[in-house]
Amino acid sequence: MNNNKGKLKEIQSTRGIAILAVVLIHITSIPLEVLPAGVPSHTVYTGINRALQFAVPLFLMVSALVLAYGIGTDGAIKWRDFYRKRWIRVVVPFMVWTTLYLSLLFITGHVGKVPTLKELLLWYGFGKGFYHLYFLSVVIQFYLVFPFLHVFWYRYRPSLVNTIIILATLQVAFYWINRMYLYPHFPYTASLLPSYIFPIGVGLWLGYNVSAWNHLWTRYRVLIGIFAILSGSFYVQQYLAVLAGHRINTFYFQMVWLLYATTIGICIIFLSRLLQQGACGKSAIIGKIGELSFGIYLVHPFFLMLWQRVFSPVTANEVHLFTCLGLVIILTLSGLVTYGLERTILAKPLYGIIRR
Template sequence: MQTKTRIDFLDVFRFLAILAVVFIHSTSQPVTLLSKDSAFYPFYFILNRGSQFAVPAFLFLSALVLFYRYYEGWDKETAAVFFRKRLIYIVVPYVIWSFFYFTALSLVNGGSLTDIGTFLNQLLTGNNYFHLYFVIVMIQFYALFPLLMLLIKRISFVRSHLIFTGVVLQSVYWLLNLTVLHIQRTASVAFTYLLFYLLGASAGIHFERFMRSLMRYRFYWLAAWMSLGIAAVYMEWPGAFHLPLAADWKSFIYDLRYYVYVSFSCVGLLIISKSVYDKGEQASLVSLLVSWGTASFAVYLIHPFVLFAWREFAVATTSPFQFHAATLLSVVMALIVPWLIDLFLRRRKFTWMLLGK
C-alpha cells in the first residue's frame, strides 16, 4: 500500500476538538448550579451548548483520516495491521483507564472493588466514567469500517453520493429508534453519528478537492457556521424557543438543528485549522497547538480526573469570585496537566498502554 502524506494541520483540528470537550465538561457544573439570572450564566451556557460538536468532530476526523489513508490500499494484510493497532493503542488504554476510574469511584463512593461483574458490564458499555462512552463508539466504528469500505467501493451510487447516503441512513436510524428501537442512551451507539462519519469519509476520499472547495468559499462556510451556532444555542436557551408541536415533531426539529450545526462545525474546524497552520507553520503558538493536538487522546482520558480533583479542592467555595475564577482555571488545568503528563511519558517504553498512540 502506498503511504499517504501525513496531514499536519489536522493536529490543530484535534486541539480545537479537545478544547471543546474540555469546555463542555468544565462548564457543566456552573450551567447546572448557577441561577439563570446570574450575569455569568449566558457565558457558561454558550460555551457549553456551542461546544456540542466536540465528540462528533473527533468521529468525523477519524473517518477522514482512515479513508484518506486506506481507501486506495485496503486488503486483508492491511486490515490485520489496522485491527492490531487499534487493539494495542485504543482498547488496552481504554481498559486500564476504565479500571482506574472504576477504582477511584469505588473508593470515593464506598463501592466494592471486588465487584468485577459491574466493572465488566460498565467496561462493555463505556460507563465506568461519564466520558468513556466515546471510546466504545470509536470501537464500534472500527468494527464497521471494513463493511463501510466494502459498500463504498462496491456500490457506485454510495461512492458518488456519500453525504446524501449519510443523510438517508441517519434519517432511517432516527425513525427506527423513534418507532421501534427506543434506545435511550443514543450517545453510546455508533449509528447516532453516521452522518458525521460518512461526511468524514467523503472528505478523506476526495481530500485535496474537498479542501480546495472549502478554502475557496471559506468565508461563506464560516458565516453559515456562526449563524447556525447562534440558532442552535438559542433553541436550547431555557424558555426561549417554544414550539406548539407534538413531542415527536419537537424532537425532530431539535435533532435536525443538531445534525446541521455539527456538520457545519466539522467543516468550519477544518477551515480554521488549515488557516491557522498555513499562516504560522513555524510559529511557537502553532507548534504548541500541534503538540496539544497530538496529545488529545491523553487529554481526553485524563482531564475528567483533573476536573474532579480540582473541583474537590478549589471550586468548593461560597465566594462567587472564587467560584468563577476556579471554574475558568479548571479549563487551563484540564488542558495543561494531561498535556504535561503526555510530554513526560510519551518517550517511555510502555507509555502506549496508558496513552495510546
C-alpha cells in the same frame, strides 16, 4: 494501507481545538450547577457549553478522515492486521482506563456494590464507566464496521452530493428507529455509533477525497459557514428554551445539532490548515496540544475532579476564577502527565502507542 502519503498537518491543530472544546465543556458544566438558572452568567456559560458540543463529533469526523486518507479508495485492507492494530490502539486503552476510573469511583465510595452483568456490559461495552469514556466505545464500534464501509466506498465512490443524501437519510432513519424501538430499552444514545452517522460519513468522504479540498472550500465555504452559524444559533436557542421550560421538537434539535457539529467541524479543519500555512506560534501550541489530545482526553476528568476538591466556587466571581484558572491548570497537568507517560513502558497499555 498507503504509508507513502504525507501527513495532513492540519489534523493535529484540529485535534488541538477539539480537545480544548472538550475540556471547556466539562469545566463549564460546573458553573451550570452552581449558578442559579436565569441569571446572565448562567445563560452565558450555557451558551458556551452548548456551542462547544461539536467536540466529540469532530473527533469522530477526524478519526474517519485520517483512516480513509491513510488507506485510500484504492487501498486494500488486511483484516487481521487492521483489527489487531485497533485492538492495541484503542480497545486495550479503553479497558485500562475504564478499570482505572472504576477503581477511582470505588475508592471514593461512588461504586460500592458488586456490579451486575448489565453494569459490566455498560462499563466495558458502551463506555459508561466514567462520563467521557463513551467516546472510545463509539470509536471501537466505528473500527469494527470500517472495513465494510471501505468496501462500499471502493466499489461505488459516491459523490459529495450523493454522500450527503445517503448520510442524511440514514441519520433520520436511525433517529426514528432509536426513538420508537431502542431508546425505551437502551437510553444511552450517545454511546451508539449510528448517532454520529452524518459527521463520520462526511469525515470519510473528506479522507477519501483530499485532492478535492481546495475546490470544496473555495466553492462552498460561504455556504458551509452560513449553515454553521445558523444551525449553531438555532441549537443553542433551542437548548435555552428547554431550560426556560418550553417544549421543543427533539427531531429538529438533534438533526440541527449534527448539522452544526459537521459544518463547524469542516470550518475548523480549514481554519487549522490556515494556521499551519501561517506557521505562527499559536498554531505550534495548538498542534502540540493536538498531539497529546488522546491522553488529555483520557486523564483530564481526574484533574477536574481534583480541582473541584481544591476549589469549590460559590459566588459568581469565584465561578469565573474556577473556570479560567481551572482550564489552564487542568490542561497543563493533563498535557504534562500525558507527555511523561508516553515516554514510559505504560505508553502501550494507556495510549496504545510505542514508547516515545
